[in-house]
Structures are given as structure tokens and as C-alpha cells.
Amino acid sequence: MRGGVFEQISRRLQEILRRLTGKGKLTAADVDQAVRQVRLALLEADVHYRVVKEFCARLRERAVGAEVMESLTPGQQVVKLVHEELRDLLGQRSSELQLEGDPAVLLVVGLYGAGKTTTAAKLGRWLASKGRRPLLVAADLHRPAAPEQLMRMAEQAQVPCFYQPGIADPVALVRKAASTAREQGRDVLVVDTAGRFQVEEELMRELTRLADETEPSERLLVLDVMTGQEAVAVAQGFHQQLGLTGLILTKLDGDARGGAALSVRAVTGCPIKFVGTGERVDALEVFHPDRMASRILGMGDVLTLIERATRAVDETKAREWEKKLRRDTFDLEDFLEQLKRVREMGPLDELVSMLPGWGRRAVAGLQVDERELVKVEAIINSMTREERRDPDIIDGSRRRRIAAGSGTRVSDVNRVLRQFREFKRLFRQLEEGGKRLQRRFFPLV
């Protein structure tokens, strides 16, 4: 699998900057060359033309300034500059949701197919996980079966959803939802609206009326991260007519270079509040400009990784596993559960790419194959409870049965058993050699 959001920018910049970082002294030509490459990388990443122009002008100005030229490591100073400029472009820090009103109203708007309905359900789930009591509102009354979609996703998110088939006016629908929310002690309305182009006057009027009447504390534009140069016109159009308070980027689990993120933030001044990272209803993350800028420059995204891990595996579970491993009672059932938790964290290669020093290119060679995991799961699932608890009893005929049951070959079963033994052995070694390993890798600590 190739790609990853921002990966291309990141790779290009890393190449350019690697050349620069080795240099003891920068000439004007060096700076010129670097800026030209940065410009090309940003344009190819769909950053808006005008934004690129300004970015490069600023970069050039600062790169020929005293802070770089008089530094002992001018190349690294330029890296720092690009990082700073990118981070500034993405917004200074992550931005909280404003939840004011009884109930607070969040309006979710955007183009056709941007991912509004999915995002609305994800927002509901996110709010619930933060202890709020959200109510989703199916106010997309244009697209066929849009309310049905939101209601299904609400079920997945375990958040209630309001919809009343008889009401054809979104304003009336949201009003009714608000009174229902008050009756039921719900404190946030997440309103899913119909998709529209920013130039469709009638539909935009519907939206401005909805905003005027319901006084939302957030007016969130959902934007597909694959959007090209038009992202700016779209964001400006919605912003001028509606007064946006924030942006949500969707489909970041693909390989779009994501320049739209840079541009819309720059032209609207609205913070990017969340990013959607998958189809699952919990695949929504708070946007961290600093982390994203680091990711662009290949510094990895360890913080996001840790966050995901803690979400998938709670601490007690982790301690239980550790204890079992130590006492050597960790069996295939635990192994299977661990695999499931890891898969919940997201696609494997995406996880690996968040580690510092692991560009997507490195991962491509590694071939982290999701199907392998599915196979392992199927094999363990085809074992009896006794076999999972005590793999040593799995003889030839049991292996044949397990292979047949899981639709795999005996050699696959053998491999899983071997991997499991290896895993346990490795853990014991780490335990025993813990002190020695630590000395070797952290000699200064």
C-alpha cells in the first residue's frame, strides 16, 4: 500500500531538506533551489496557488535573514522554518468545540459527498465519550434515504437520533429536535444538513435561515481532504454566507496529499477542529496542528499513536496481559484478543507510518498485510477452547482439522503456532535481558 496524507509533501520536503541540512553554509542559490522545490511540492499536494505563493515568499524572506545565514547549521534552520510556517498555516493549536445553548447546536455543512452524515454520527459518538448527551438530527431532507443513513449510524454510535418524516422544513425539524432534547435532557444537537454547492443560492438561503433561527454555537464545514484547488472557493463561499466557526477534514485514511487543509485554514482563518480517519464510527480525532506539521516533516506522529492505543486497550487489560505473559499463562485466546485490539487501532501500515523514521515508503517494503491478520484470526477461531489454552496438545490431526475449519493450509496453522511461541519467547527474553538491553540502548540514562 502506498501513500498517506501529507506523505508526498513530507517526502519531498525531507529530500530537499536533507540536502540542506548537511551544508555548513547556504548560498542564495541554495535557498532559491529549496524554495522552488517547496513550491512544487506544495502545488502537487493541492495547496492553493495563492497560498503557495505567500508561503514561499515568507519562507524566502526568512531563509535569507540573519537567523539562518548567521547560524552554524543553516540547513537545520531552514527545516525549522518550514516546520514553523507549516504549523502556523495549519493553526497554532488544537481548538475546542464551543458548546453553548440549551441545547447547544452544532451545524454540520458541506458539499455533496464530503462526508457530513458520517461525520455527524462520529461527532455524536465523540461527544458521548466526553460525557455529553448528544442528539443527532437528520436535517438532510434532500438526498434520498439520508435520514435512514444517519439513523443507522446513530445506532452504531449508540447515540439517539431525531427525525420526523412529516416535517419538510429543516428549521422546523431542528426546532422540534431542540424541544425534544430539552425534554429528554439532551444537551447537544448535532445537525446533519443536506449537501450543496456554495453557489446554489436557494440551498444556501435555506442554510443561512437554519443558522439564523437555531443560533448554532458551531458552524462546521466538512471538507474532503482530496479536494483540489476549489477547496478555497468552497470554504470562502460557505464562510462568507454562513460565518463558519471550524473545519472538519474527512477521508484522511487515504493517500491524498491534503494540501486543501493548508489552504482552507489559511484563507478562512477558521481552525481545523477534527479529522476523520476511517469509516468506523469512532474514527474521528481532534486535530493537532503541531503533530500534523511534524508528520509532514517526517518526525512521526507518536502522540496520535499512543492516543489510539489507549483507546483500544484499557490499562487493566494491558496489565493483565503482562502478568499472564510473565507467569507464562498467556494463551492463544489472549493472543487473539490482543490481535483484535491492535486491529481496532486502525490499518497496520497506517500505524507504522506514525512512528518516527518510518515513512510510508519504508512500510511499502514491509508489506503489512491485513489479510494475514484475518487468516490468523480465522485459524485461532477454528480451535477448540482446550487447544487455545494449551497449544501443545495440537497434533497433526488437530492441525488438519483447524486448517480445514479456517479455510487455510496446515502450513498456515503451523506458522501461527510458531509465531505464538516466538512471541512468548521474545517476551521472556525481554524480561530477563531487560536491564542489559536498557544499558545497551540507553547508555546515558
Next chain:
Amino acid sequence: MPRNPWKEAMERARHFLRSQFASLPGRAVGREMWEQLEEVLVRSDVGVAVATELVERVRSEAMRRGARDLPQLLQLLREEVAACLGPAQQTLRLPRDELAVVMLVGVNGSGKTTTLAKLAHRLQKQGRRVLLAAADTFRAAAAEQLGVWARRLGTEMVTGMPGGDPAAVAFDAVAAARARGYHCVLVDTAGRLHTRHNLMEELRKIERVLGRAQAGCPQEVLLVIDATTGQNAVRQAVEFSRAVRVTGCCLAKMDGTAKGGVVLSVTRETGLPVKLVGIGQGLDDLIDFDARAFAEALIDTHQP
């Protein structure tokens, strides 16, 4: 003057757009002008590489023909764009003597279902009986969405259980179409990001099963591309083509302000033709791609 649907579609959005050339100097050809031509292309998502190449070609043509002013250069640019897309102009090829099967694929939210409805309408107008297959068993209420269209179109739809095997739905649809005397089956598939290996495998399976249901099917596999998409559309085209035998693209949502310039890069990188264009939300708003009309709309000199 023949009807130019793109221009018509964009008339609606006109007063929001400032002409791209309002700021262009009317004076003689210079470095600044070439840069601005490139900018116009890049801002329509044409992509830097193709834009540079096109401008280069206009440059040498201008020298050869002695073109001096902006209108002449723009005309040259239009010609180059049209020439570049000319081979990409192809129509749908659906048999009349056997069951025709069309499969629509694309990333999430690109506009597959709506395009499918319009395509069904278009085929119905040609006197064909069209059956819809809701092989998006993943997205919540996708089948319901297609079902609404089936009712509006006055036709039937074959569907499966939510979360069921989409290939089975496709297979059943072909069998049903044969049994009930339909001429065409349009297969709607779940949106998927081209980076998801297992989902691309699933697509491959649907295609394979369709071929087993009837030899030579599907005759057309259309990749639906959102016109607002930037350079990622190229990756989409490459990866979807790698998974299944894509026979052409459909450029959806051309009725917004996006100009869809990325198809220039798509056709250059993959050789895929652009067969259809969605220019509005009515059932009739799906038309054949026309390279010349596209070039006209891409390099539009209309002054507001």
C-alpha cells in the same frame, strides 16, 4: 454555435466567479504571461507537470504561428487542451444483443449512486429496460437510497442483506435480469478509498463473479471521479485500474465551481477515456464528454 452544456452549467454560478483573466495584461507576450497561463491551468487542478507541458507547447505554437496577443494565446491553449483530451473522448459501448452490465466504482462520496440513477434514466430513454443492483451492502442505508431512485425511475432493484456479500448481489442481479427480460444491469458498489487493499480485493471479486454470471460482463466499469478532486484523482484512477478493468471515467459534480482539470492528468497517466460528465442534479444532467467543450469551459474568458 453548438450547445455547450458546461458553459450553461457554469452560467448559473457565474456571478460568483471573477474571470481568471481580469488581471491579465493585454500587452505583448512576456514571461509574466506564460506564468499566468500556467497559473490558470494549475488553479483548475490540471497539475503542475501537465500545465508546464501545455504552456510549453502553446509557446512553440505561438512562435510558429506568430501569435502575439492574449486572445490568440488562449485560443492556442484551448486547442492544446482539446488535442490532449481528444483521444479520451469515447462513448459508452453497450451491446444490444445480450445483457449489458455496467459497474460503477469510486471513492466514498464521489457520486456513484446519483450517477447510476442518471445513467439508468439515459438508458431507459434509449428504450432499454434497466435493473439496478445495490451492491453497496456496507454503507448504512445505501440500498434505501438506490431504492428511492428505482421507484422514481419506475424500475426494480436487487439488493442483499446489510453487510452481506456484494458479489452475491451482483450475481443475483444478473440472474434476475435474465429471468425478467431486462436489457441492462447497473451495479452500484460501496465507496472505497483506493488505499484499502481488502476493499479493492472485494471489488475484484464482484467483477469476477459478474464475469461468471455471464461471459464478457461487465462490459463497462466506470470510475466516478468528483470534479472537485485535486491530484489524488490520478492515484484513484491508477489504483482502481489496477484492481479492476476500468473502461472509463465519469466526471461527476461539474455543476459546481470546480473545473475538473485533473482529468488531463488522469487521462495522461492512465490512458482512461472520459465517457460521461455529470452537469446537474436532474436525471437528464448526464452527458457525453466532449473534449472541445471541456477545453472551452476550462479556459473561459467570460467577463462578468
